[in-house]
Amino acid sequence: MSTAGPHDVGVPVGPRTTLRGFRPGDLETIMEIVAEALRERYEPGLYATLSADWPDGFLVAVDDADRPIGFLLGVHQVAGEGRVLMFAVDRRARREGVGTELMRTFLDRCRARGLRRATLEVRVGNAAALRLYARFRFSVVDLLRGYYSDGENGYQMARDLN
Ligand SMILES: CC(C)(COP(=O)(O)OP(=O)(O)OC[C@H]1O[C@@H](n2cnc3c(N)ncnc32)[C@H](O)[C@@H]1OP(=O)(O)O)[C@@H](O)C(=O)NCCC(=O)NCCS
Structure with a gap:
């Protein structure tokens, strides 16, 4: 499986789930997942801003209707380090390996960027x-x-990250 490609190329995860980059149309569903899973609400503009900073660090898992079922938002703010800022899977889709694929792919993206450490x-x-x-x-x-x-x-x- 290729995991270090451009953010707009989907990475298949099993028969029904694909990982791809963030799109503005994902915002509403991602904010619902955040509210339920992380019990937080962030300013909506934050997601697009952080995606623009590092598109490959913001991974969205979507179902076969292209609806987000989970995501990992990573940031690169400290030299050499990738940081997981938000990470959540819709509770209806948990324990099926989606979180594992999000994390595995994020760590690959960090390595592809030459980062040496990941934090959360x-x-x-x-x-x-x-x-x-x-x-x-x-x-x-x-x-x-x-x-x-x-x-x-x-x-x-x-x-x-080695
Ligand atoms: C944490 C979270 C993202 C994991 O996503 P997921 O898609 O369910 O994860 P996976 O199916 O890939 O599970 C991988 C492993 O994590 C552990 N795990 C996941 N859910 C678990 C649970 N409810 N109890 C114990 N271990 C669990 C297990 O080791 C699991 O492997 P296994 O199923 O082979 O035992 C998800 O539970 C979630 O969104 N939780 C609420 C939000 C949250 O806590 N985010 C992290 C904030 S730091």
């Missing part, structure tokens, strides 16, 4: 995400006290 933040109580990140060899590098708006602590996690 996660709620200390998010067992599902922690398990996925451990499988991708992320490890905890810092405890972020009161990091989330409801006061929950976060972990900063990181891994080398």
Whole structure:
């Protein structure tokens, strides 16, 4: 499977799911996924701005009707580092490997850009995400006290890209 191609070339993930770059028409569905999965609402313009900064870092998983069922929004703000800013799969599509393919492809895109490290933040109580990140060899590098708006602590996690 090719994973380092241009952002507008879809990467097939199984029979019904494809990974492709963000398109403006995805915004409404992605904001619904964010509201449910991350319990946050970000300013709508943020998505297009970050996509323009690094199109290959914003991966959208779509179903066979081209409707988003998950996404990973990565940013490149620190030299040599890719950071997962948002990552969520629609709850109806979870546990089918979509999150794994999003993360695998994101790490490939980081390598294609010559980045040497990947980082992310996660709620200390998010067992599902922690398990996925451990499988991708992320490890905890810092405890972020009161990091989330409801006061929950976060972990900063990181891994080398080799
Ligand atoms: C985290 C998330 C993106 C994973 O997406 P997904 O498509 O369900 O992930 P996958 O199907 O690829 O699962 C990969 C592995 O992650 C772990 N995992 C995923 N969901 C899990 C769960 N509910 N409980 C325990 N482990 C889980 C497992 O190790 C799983 O592998 P397995 O199914 O072979 O055991 C998804 O659960 C989600 O959107 N959660 C809410 C938002 C969120 O927490 N985002 C991360 C913020 S840091």
